[in-house]
Amino acid sequence: MSTDRPERIFEGKVASPGLAAGHIRLALRRPVAVVSTGDPAQERRRFDAALAVGAESLGRLVKRQSDEAAAGMLEFQLALIGDDELIEPVRRAISEGAAAAAAWSEALGRQIADYEAADDAYFRARAADLADLRERVLSLLQGETEDEAETVEGAILVAEDLGPSRFLELDWGRWRGGALMGGSVSGHVAILARARGVPLVVGLDLSAASLVAGADAILDAEKGRLVQYPLGATRVAFSRRMAERQSTAAAEAEFLPRPATTRSGRIIAVAINVDEPGAVRSVDPAHCDGIGLTRTEFLFSGPGGRPDEERQLAIYGGLIAWAGGRPVTIRTLDAGGDKPIEGLTPEGETNPFLGLRGIRLSLARLDAFLPQLRALARAAALGPLKVMLPMVTVPRELEETRHLFRDVLAELGRAGLPAAMPKLGMMVEVPAAALNVARFEADFFSIGSNDLVQYVTATGRDCAAVSALHDPLNPAVLELIARVVAHGRARGIEVGLCGDMASDNRYLPALLDLGLGSLSVAPARLAAVKAAIAHHG
Amino acid sequence: MNRRGIMSAESAIEGSAVITHEIGLHARPSVKLTKLAKSFASAIHLRGEGLESWVDAKSIVRVMGLKLREGTTVFFRAAGPDASAAVDALVALVKRDFDEHRPA
Numbered sequence: 185m186s187t188d189r190p191e192r193i194f195e196g197k198v199a200s201p202g203l204a205a206g207h208i209r210l211a212l213r214r215p216v217a218v219v220s221t222g223d224p225a226q227e228r229r230r231f232d233a234a235l236a237v238g239a240e241s242l243g244r245l246v247k248r249q250s251d252e253a254a255a256g257m258l259e260f261q262l263a264l265i266g267d268d269e270l271i272e273p274v275r276r277a278i279s280e281g282a283a284a285a286a287a288w289s290e291a292l293g294r295q296i297a298d299y300e301a302a303d304d305a306y307f308r309a310r311a312a313d314l315a316d317l318r319e320r321v322l323s324l325l326q327g328e329t330e331d332e333a334e335t336v337e338g339a340i341l342v343a344e345d346l347g348p349s350r351f352l353e354l355d356w357g358r359w360r361g362g363a364l365m366g367g368s369v370s371g372h373v374a375i376l377a378r379a380r381g382v383p384l385v386v387g388l389d390l391s392a393a394s395l396v397a398g399a400d401a402i403l404d405a406e407k408g409r410l411v412q413y414p415l416g417a418t419r420v421a422f423s424r425r426m427a428e429r430q431s432t433a434a435a436e437a438e439f440l441p442r443p444a445t446t447r448s449g450r451i452i453a454v455a456i457n458v459d460e461p462g463a464v465r466s467v468d469p470a471h472c473d474g475i476g477l478t479r480t481e482f483l484f485s486g487p488g489g490r491p492d493e494e495r496q497l498a499i500y501g502g503l504i505a506w507a508g509g510r511p512v513t514i515r516t517l518d519a520g521g522d523k524p525i526e527g528l529t530p531e532g533e534t535n536p537f538l539g540l541r542g543i544r545l546s547l548a549r550l551d552a553f554l555p556q557l558r559a560l561a562r563a564a565a566l567g568p569l570k571v572m573l574p575m576v577t578v579p580r581e582l583e584e585t586r587h588l589f590r591d592v593l594a595e596l597g598r599a600g601l602p603a604a605m606p607k608l609g610m611m612v613e614v615p616a617a618a619l620n621v622a623r624f625e626a627d628f629f630s631i632g633s634n635d636l637v638q639y640v641t642a643t644g645r646d647c648a649a650v651s652a653l654h655d656p657l658n659p660a661v662l663e664l665i666a667r668v669v670a671h672g673r674a675r676g677i678e679v680g681l682c683g684d685m686a687s688d689n690r691y692l693p694a695l696l697d698l699g700l701g702s703l704s705v706a707p708a709r710l711a712a713v714k715a716a717i718a719h720h721g
Numbered sequence: 722m723n724r725r726g727i728m729s730a731e732s733a734i735e736g737s738a739v740i741t742h743e744i745g746l747h748a749r750p751s752v753k754l755t756k757l758a759k760s761f762a763s764a765i766h767l768r769g770e771g772l773e774s775w776v777d778a779k780s781i782v783r784v785m786g787l788k789l790r791e792g793t794t795v796f797f798r799a800a801g802p803d804a805s806a807a808v809d810a811l812v813a814l815v816k817r818d819f820d821e822h823r824p825a
Contacts, residue, residue: 256752263755263756263781264782267781268780269777295782302788303788304744304745306744306745307785307788310748490744551743
């Protein structure tokens with residue numbers, strides 16, 4: 185057994201920590217099998233069956249989606265799969281002797297090429313939805329069962345890459361975790377996985393040929409590896425670590441209902457970061473001090489297109505209702521950098537991290553910014569709302585936004601719509617802002633440690649070759665954080681931190697020692713952070 | 722107007738509306754439009770301003786394939802037992818901005 189099933193270790197990087205044991209389920213883009221059964225009638229039956237199963241599973245997925253944008257993408261695919269204009273030419277080709285997979289692939293290929301050639305970025309982006317549909321039906325034609333419920337229970341997803349929408353589509357109550365060849369530890373999928381506590385390893389070094397579908401495997405998202413056919417000894421050691429992890433998690437969970445208090449009695453506010461509105465469902469609002477960061481990029485980059493004022497208001501209002509009187513911080517759109525949004529962020533920037541991003545982009549694109557400000561002003565009438573601006577570099581950006589808010593409030597007042605001025609604060613992530621913090625008239629400051637570390641140490645988050653220099657504990661970083669904390673204390677202005685530093689045990693003690701009294705962390709890290717605070721001197 | 726359409730101009734009911742959505746006739750509105758069109762027995766076609774050909778309003782491939790943008794006028798033409806109701810309903814849907822943007 186050990187000869188034909190040797191243990192194999194594939195190394196990668198931890199994108200979201202955790203441990204999982206299960207079996208490998210491959211979701212790889214294989215070359216299309218164009219082998220026809222040779223019998224047109226049988227090919228036709230296979231094709232119709234694949235369409236029927238595909239439509240049924242899409243219909244189920246649509247119903248399960250809480251994210252409107254993801255649902256919109258799936259409904260589009262569902263409409264396509266039921267459109268005779270698309271299907272009839274494929275059936276004709278099959279009756280003339282073509283293999284079902286080849287005929288389908290060709291028909292979709294024509295559509296995809298047509299969308300890829302569109303002038304408009306929105307329509308160009310739909311090519312990906314069509315490619316997704318092509319793959320879905322192709323895998324059905326290759327005899328894969330589409331029913332996630334049957335095949336996925338206890339599976340570890342191994343794929344080349346995974347888009348945020350596909351991540352959200354999967355039922356992570358059934359999958360044990362994921363291992364990707366592509367991806368990055370600071371990418372969007374990594375953030376989503378961390379928020380949900382889904383173990384995820386990225387940058388996996390493997391050749392697809394050496395992976396065995398259905399093989400027993402261990403996903404070690406602490407060390408960053410996938411082990412195929414683990415040996416008995418590997419298994420035993422792993423089980424021990426899983427048990428330890430579970431007992432640690434259980435011990436940490438005891439701290440959830442209590443206020444986070446250090447051993448010396450300092451109370452630390454611990455809020456959660458919200459990446460997409462569905463993320464709050466897993467959290468009891470009584471276990472945290474509200475929401476310290478809501479990333480609104482996911483609303484804008486989804487396939488449903490740009491969200492209008494009403495849709496944004498519904499989502500912001502939902503978060504305020506969930507928080508039940510606790511403060512809710514919403515960051516205005518932070519597009520650009522590693523978060524491009526088609527049709528909004530500029531294309532072809534040589535260095536997007538130093539380009540038109542965050543508040544810079546919003547002030548340059550009032551067509552996108554004003555509907556967001558209107559939705560935020562209306563949401564502020566519903567509960568304690570804090571609005572936070574990303575990438576603020578000079579005081580003028582804060583003041584311009586304040587003026588825009590006043591204009592929007594006057595407009596809403598004339599229209600008779602209830603609205604209020606929210607607290608207006610800013611991220612401190614640009615070194616110029618950290619050094620000059622006293623010049624900014626903000627209602628609160630929130631240190632964005634991810635970008636601050638990157639800008640202070642001049643090291644890209646994704647650049648493995650300089651990762652040793654990308655050190656959040658670099659004295660220059662800590663000095664800037666201390667400076668902002670001291671300013672807040674002197675002027676009685678709230679200072680918090682909402683980057684990954686806050687939820688990492690290697691950095692948390694340093695932050696508490698600097699005097700920070702407010703943190704915002706991924707929901708899945710809430711218990712661990714509250715426990716770590718309780719153990720801090 | 723192009724009268725060489727699929728249906729004869731005499732029996733067809735026509736109507737038009739301007740697309741007001743900021744992206745244009747994108748995926749979600751197109752799905753709504755084709756679903757609504759399919760709820761009528763009549764043959765329904767639509768044409769975008771400046772385009773020659775009429776396409777089947779019940780086909781998502783055809784409707785999305787027009788890639789109509791904001792500010793474009795869309796023309797409907799229906800023939801059949803409920804042609805008049807169909808055109809009224811489709812024009813109303815476009816004028817309501819596909820219920821995507823409820824009036825503030």
